[in-house]
Amino acid sequence: MNLLSKSLCAALLSIAGVASSAHAAVQIVGTRVVYPAAEREVTVRVLNSGNAPRLIQAWADSGDDHETAETSKAPFLINPPLSRIDAGKGQTFRLMFNGAPVPQDRESVYWLNIVEIPTRPDAKSGADNYLQFAVRTRIKIFYRPTTLSGDPASAATQLTWKATQRDGKVALTCTNGSAYNVSMGDVHLKGAANRDNVTGGGMCPAKGSETFLLDGADTGTVAYSVIDDYGAMKERESPYTR
Template sequence: MSNILISFIAVITLFFANLLSYSHASVVMTGTRVIYYEGMKDKTIQLTNNDNHPNVVQIWLDNGSESSANEIADIPFIVSPQIFRLEAKSGQIIRLMFIGNKLPKDRESIFYFNFSQVPAFNEQQHQANKLVLLFNTRIKIFYRPKNLPDDINRLAEQLIFRQSNNQMIVENPTGYYAVVHSAMLISNGQSFKLADSIMLSPKSKTQWKLPSSVNHNAKNIIRLTLLNDYGVDIVTELPLSAQ
């Protein structure tokens, strides 16, 4: 084997070894979403560094556009701190504060909490051959007004599903976002996927396409899996009506 080939293999091995070393986001948030209730002074968010080395963490917010920067996005929140060094095996408390006053009172509003991490190498480590990956994490922030009339614990039962020809009419008449992990149609013992990993906005109506093989005259049901405020799957089976 030539020296050139040996050198090439060594470089590739080093490349993938370092890739595996940094191939997961090790700065994590406690919880899977943030619920910010109207009237709160602030909300604390816990970040933890599971690495054996420090990381530099940067935080920003956006209003639904992942490309928008915190400085230009129209966000009624601020966070502190926005950039910091997080030591190995340690945590950091983030304060999220509401500074707006014009959000709707009859429904939730949604924003996004983002943070990125990059290893905080010392001078000697910077000079070494390392592949460093930048990891971004994006978390939903639900701003929840006071006195919404609907019951968040019975959200699935308040959604309306109707079969109409080859379409499933889906209506969310509540003031809450319904985070759909999955929606399956059960017809004559068969399961058909309708949707997964989507959100139904408050006071909204949408349509899902039904498979052509579905028997519209059968007593069909929908098996709906929603994520609750704690990120836990809640499975509900609902009867369907034809229109």
């Protein structure tokens, strides 16, 4: 397992030849993990939609994508940490909080890593030269203390926005006074002519702030899509100050 983690950390790929094709076959059920502090564990389902078995390694990190299973600073244990999923089958991972001290006045954010490694082509297939990729997927883990006040569904209503200029663009700072993180699928200035250049989204952290550098005219209104606990998006608009 140490050897596996080191090789994944280096490049997340293994080369054995000169020609091949690769694609992700393993999919996580859901776009995020919400971990209520009162729960003993939370389960995460992973499916192999490919036509061959996959070796899966799972671990949590603290936000540094260079952390491996061995160097992780996240307060979670995942069982099983290493497994094989046959084609068309699934695997349930158990995510358990280890009791480490974390803030109790807001949600904390960590990341779940799922790495899939395809099996080596059968010698009978004649694939003497091939390129083999290990594909990593990361989704957020929201650790939610039981002491939090308010409602995660209404956290977006507490956001405030302020604009400044930076490098000829509008730098829009979002401040979140709630105890819940607000994830966004898209953030842009209302009426932006070139939607190809708008930000891909992000997150305004609980009791914190985040700045988005946006293209478009300074219209006084920001449009954004808020992602809820289930991965659904709701479009919102808000005025901002200067």
